[in-house]
Amino acid sequence: MSTNVVVVGASMAGLRAAEQLRAAGWAGPITLVGEEPHMPYNRPPLSKEVLAGKAPFASLAFRPRAGVADVEWRLGTRAVRADLDRRVVELDDGTVLPYGGLVVATGMRPRRLRCPGPLTGRHTLRTLADAQGLRESLTRPGARVVVVGAGFIGCEVAATAVALGAAEVTVVDPLPLPMVGPLGELLARALLRRHEQRGVRFALGTGVTGFEGAEHVTGVRLDDGTVAAADVVVEAVGSVANTEWLDGNGLDLTDGVLTDGQLRVGGRHDVIAVGDVARFPNARYDGVPRRVEHWSIPTDTAKHAARVLAAHLTGTDAGLAPFAPLPTFWSDQHDFRLQSFGAPVLGKEDVRVLEGDPDGDVLAGYHRGGRLVGVVALGGRAAAAAAARHRAELLKQPALTA
Amino acid sequence: MKVVVDMNKCQDHGQCVFAAPDVFRFDDAGHLAHVPDPDDALRDEVEEAADVCPLQAIRIED
Ligand SMILES: Cc1cc2nc3c(=O)[nH]c(=O)nc-3n(C[C@H](O)[C@H](O)[C@H](O)COP(=O)(O)OP(=O)(O)OC[C@H]3O[C@@H](n4cnc5c(N)ncnc54)[C@H](O)[C@@H]3O)c2cc1C
Numbered sequence: 001m002s003t004n005v006v007v008v009g010a011s012m013a014g015l016r017a018a019e020q021l022r023a024a025g026w027a028g029p030i031t032l033v034g035e036e037p038h039m040p041y042n043r044p045p046l047s048k049e050v051l052a053g054k055a056p057f058a059s060l061a062f063r064p065r066a067g068v069a070d071v072e073w074r075l076g077t078r079a080v081r082a083d084l085d086r087r088v089v090e091l092d093d094g095t096v097l098p099y100g101g102l103v104v105a106t107g108m109r110p111r112r113l114r115c116p117g118p119l120t121g122r123h124t125l126r127t128l129a130d131a132q133g134l135r136e137s138l139t140r141p142g143a144r145v146v147v148v149g150a151g152f153i154g155c156e157v158a159a160t161a162v163a164l165g166a167a168e169v170t171v172v173d174p175l176p177l178p179m180v181g182p183l184g185e186l187l188a189r190a191l192l193r194r195h196e197q198r199g200v201r202f203a204l205g206t207g208v209t210g211f212e213g214a215e216h217v218t219g220v221r222l223d224d225g226t227v228a229a230a231d232v233v234v235e236a237v238g239s240v241a242n243t244e245w246l247d248g249n250g251l252d253l254t255d256g257v258l259t260d261g262q263l264r265v266g267g268r269h270d271v272i273a274v275g276d277v278a279r280f281p282n283a284r285y286d287g288v289p290r291r292v293e294h295w296s297i298p299t300d301t302a303k304h305a306a307r308v309l310a311a312h313l314t315g316t317d318a319g320l321a322p323f324a325p326l327p328t329f330w331s332d333q334h335d336f337r338l339q340s341f342g343a344p345v346l347g348k349e350d351v352r353v354l355e356g357d358p359d360g361d362v363l364a365g366y367h368r369g370g371r372l373v374g375v376v377a378l379g380g381r382a383a384a385a386a387a388a389r390h391r392a393e394l395l396k397q398p399a400l401t402a
Numbered sequence: 403m404k405v406v407v408d409m410n411k412c413q414d415h416g417q418c419v420f421a422a423p424d425v426f427r428f429d430d431a432g433h434l435a436h437v438p439d440p441d442d443a444l445r446d447e448v449e450e451a452a453d454v455c456p457l458q459a460i461r462i463e464d
Contacts (some may be wrong), residue, residue, distance in 0.1 A: 016453065019453075023446075025451075042456075042458060044456060059458075060458075063452060063458055063461070065449060065453075094415075119446070177403065264407065294454060296417075296454070297454055299454060330415065330456070381414055382432075383417075384415075385414075385416070385428070385432060388416050388420075391420065
């Protein structure tokens with residue numbers, strides 16, 4: 001049996017997994033396979049500082065821990081297939097890599113809109129290359145920008161486009177409020193007001209039926225037949241998990257790769273999943289497997305899963321309780337920050353203002369069964385600090401059962 | 403071990419304070435303060451703090 005650990009996906013989750021394998025005592029060979037040509041880099045600045053031209057691309061590279069100095073990097077190379085029974089991964093250059101342990105860290109790619117019209121002028125944002133292309137378009141004088149999707153990335157891009165001096169910025173979404181999925185109504189309304197005050201327009205409660213223009217997009221056609229003029233379109237309509245390379249192994253790949261409570265895949269002890277692509281149950285909450293696309297998750301999952309895999313490879317027992325991270329995310333938009341701890345999404349039906357008020361700095365508490373399950377701050381530094389004060393309380397809560 | 407924080411990058415996320423409370427804290431004015439030469443026994447904590455900084459503002463020098 002091969003003693004090599006193969007990590008597929010050489011971004012944040014893949015890097016952290018390799019580092020944590022070393023920290024957990026795995027001294028054997030590790031190969032990291034990554035489709036992008038770059039060493040792992042930080043994505044959040046792509047929609048903020050990098051897009052705004054405030055951070056050079058070179059500043060994004062992650063600081064790797066010393067322990068991974070000897071791993072083999074296969075960048076610019078894609079895994080095309082895996083056979084989990086034979087324990088091999090096949091790469092697009094024909095290489096077949098046998099493994100003793102496999103780490104699934106292939107993350108997400110942007111979902112695309114499937115409607116008629118030209119493709120040129122339409123952007124998505126996930127990679128460095130995407131950010132470079134989008135920045136070029138957004139900085140053309142007089143750019144009229146339509147962002148489709150009022151989620152996390154859509155709202156951030158709209159804010160950055162305003163800062164870059166775009167002539168018009170419109171956000172389109174079939175939902176009635178921006179970020180209402182993760183935030184619920186109270187904060188989504190507060191968010192909408194803030195964006196509008198800073199010059200972003202919204203077309204809410206409406207979908208996109210097509211794009212106007214011959215070769216280059218000139219407008220976005222909405223449900224009601226009206227057309228929003230556009231030189232630049234950003235499609236920020238969610239993401240799709242990169243799991244096709246795992247097809248044919250009888251795995252549940254309906255939304256990412258399903259894991260057990262120890263982040264193991266398909267009932268096997270030699271395959272783990274980390275980062276955005278992992279759909280895992282969180283023992284802190286209701287045990288329902290979910291993917292969590294927050295920056296904190298690659299590090300949290302890598303730490304736990306690497307211990308599980310290292311113990312298996314060395315024939316020891318990791319002796320770990322089920323994975324139970326406290327999720328956290330932030331989002332910088334215009335001059336304010338959203339800062340979240342816990343799982344507000346589980347308490348959206350019962351949101352209470354804990355501090356401040358929705359027109360200024362505000363801290364909202366999200367409750368389920370009367371209990372606090374998450375907090376979200378909207379505002380400046382003081383609001384974020386107020387959210388952080390509730391973190392210990394959220395950590396102390398007993399497990400929430402279904 | 404020497405710990406260097408690039409205060410031009412720091413945006414007060416506070417993740418380092420959670421990860422390594424023995425080394426990082428917010429002072430009374432809400433600014434990040436840290437122990438520049440922590441004991442080597444705290445290395446794991448500091449490594450973790452550096453990992454969870456969204457701005458990659460923490461450097462560890464030996
Ligand atoms: C623009 C942007 C802004 C963000 N801002 C925030 C924020 O403000 N706050 C926050 O909490 N989170 C934010 N996030 C989310 C955060 O960045 C992600 O949760 C994190 O990047 C996930 O890391 P990952 O390694 O799991 O996946 P990814 O970063 O998606 O990495 C997966 C890697 O695998 C590679 N890959 C895919 N398929 C294959 C294959 N078959 N073979 C080889 N390699 C493959 C891909 O090329 C990619 O490099 C943002 C994300 C984006 C895109």
